[in-house]
Structures are given as structure tokens and as C-alpha cells.
Amino acid sequence: MQLSVHFENTTGTGAGGGPVQVGWFLSERNGGIIYDPPERVRSVDMNREHAKSASRCPAVINLESRYFAVKCPFDIHIGFARDKDGKPALRNLAGPKSTVRASKLGEKLHLTNEVEWRYKDVPTIQLSLPYVFIADEPVYMSQVAPFMHYKKDPLPGTIFGGRFPINVWPRPLMWAFEWHEPEKPIKIARGEPLFYATFETMPQDRSVALTEAAVTPELDDYMELISGAVNYVNQTFSLFEAAEARRPRTLVTPVKRDPPGS
Numbered sequence: 001m002q003l004s005v006h007f008e009n010t011t012g013t014g015a016g017g018g019p020v021q022v023g024w025f026l027s028e029r030n031g032g033i034i035y036d037p038p039e040r041v042r043s044v045d046m047n048r049e050h051a052k053s054a055s056r057c058p059a060v061i062n063l064e065s066r067y068f069a070v071k072c073p074f075d076i077h078i079g080f081a082r083d084k085d086g087k088p089a090l091r092n093l094a095g096p097k098s099t100v101r102a103s104k105l106g107e108k109l110h111l112t113n114e115v116e117w118r119y120k121d122v123p124t125i126q127l128s129l130p131y132v133f134i135a136d137e138p139v140y141m142s143q144v145a146p147f148m149h150y151k152k153d154p155l156p157g158t159i160f161g162g163r164f165p166i167n168v169w170p171r172p173l174m175w176a177f178e179w180h181e182p183e184k185p186i187k188i189a190r191g192e193p194l195f196y197a198t199f200e201t202m203p204q205d206r207s208v209a210l211t212e213a214a215v216t217p218e219l220d221d222y223m224e225l226i227s228g229a230v231n232y233v234n235q236t237f238s239l240f241e242a243a244e245a246r247r248p249r250t251l252v253t254p255v256k257r258d259p260p261g262s
Helices: 058-064 102-108 217-226 236-246
Strands: 020-026 067-071 076-082 088-092 109-111 124-128 131-135 140-144 162-165 174-178 186-188 193-200 208-212
Touching: 088 109, 102 109, 102 124, 131 193, 217 236
Parallel strands: 020 208
Antiparallel strands: 020 131, 067 193, 076 088, 076 186, 109 124, 124 174, 140 162, 140 193
């Protein structure tokens, strides 16, 4: 088996014609029903009647087809504050009207340690998510802001994205956000896109077929092998080749479900 995390060394990877199969699954089942499947971005509600409509432009369609939206699983309405000792804290501004119990919100959403913020006085918050993307040939995934979705009240900061090879380093994602205007609240409704996932393939013009993947014992063992590495080393990219050497031959096994009513 030769997979490689480098695009310039893809001999024997099996890459070629046809779509690249990318799998996704949830790393935890508890409450998993609230997490919608990643959804390909499409201009479904735009004007397609006129032949020159931008929503019928091949370049626009091609761009949209390469992004998959990951949606917010529950309502978020939070503010930033400091306690009497100056320690940063999050406030649930929805109060008793919140759709999420405070204890559960605290399990998923938290402020990072102030010494780890990239910019002084710009808090970083993280929302833990159970989404994992995998592939059986060299594929890099990037998290980017949902720039094709209009938001009437823009968020007071920027998304902290990332890029890594999902064929050797599958891990649960998180939504990271740098709060450049902490005096303004963060408000995101359930179902709004948190970010887009986009995938780099070889060759670059290959399309991506996204499918729900089964969590096989081999995949589960591999995830356990690499989980938590970030807590012990600063540069996890240095571990990619070691992880690749321990990787099972197949990660993506599509879920098979009986059709409704069968």
C-alpha cells in the first residue's frame, strides 16, 4: 500500500479518473440526530430561467460543487465577559429561553486559554463537533468561512480554519472563531452554516463524491491511535508519515441502509 500525504508522490495510490470518494461520519452517537449531513453548496433558490443567469454559469456551478456546508447543530447566543478577577468567560445571552441546557453548552463550546490567543484581546472560542472526513487516496481538506451564504448580522470576528490530509489524519472537527469585537454578541441559529469543507484532489479537476461511512473496527482502532496527539506534541504534521505506516488499507466503507418501508 502506498498512499502518501504528498501530492507530488502519488505513485500506486489508485488515483485516476472518476470522482474521489470522501467519507464522513460522526465520532459520537449520543445526540447525533442533531447533526445534519454535510450538504453540497448549490444555488437552488436563484434565478435559472434566463440563459445568462449567473446561477447557470458553469464556472459558478463548478465552484459551488467543491464546497460542502457543515451546519450549526443548535442555537448559539453568547457574550464575552471577564469575572471580578479579570478571567475571561462566556455568557449565555439566551438565558432561560435557551434551547440548550447550560451544562451541555459548556461541554461543547469553550474559550481557549488566554495565553494561546493569537492576538492580544482577541478571544478564541471553540465549538467541538463530531464530524470526521476520511479518504483512501491523497486528499487534503480545508475548513473555510461560509462565504457564499449571506448573513444579515455578520459575526464579530473571523473563522480560524485549517488544512490537513484526511487520508492519514482523520479527526473530529471543531469550529474555531477569533472574536475581534468581543463587545458584540455571537448569534448563530441552528441550521446556519458554520463553515465549508473543501477538498483538494489529484488531479485537481476530479470531482468529489461524499458518502456516509461506516465506523469499522479498523477505522475505530486507527482513530484511537492518533487521537489526542495534539496534547503531547506541537507539530502533529510531523506524525503524518508515522500514522500512514500504521494506517489500515481501507478507511471508507459506505453505510448500507435499507430503503424506507422495506
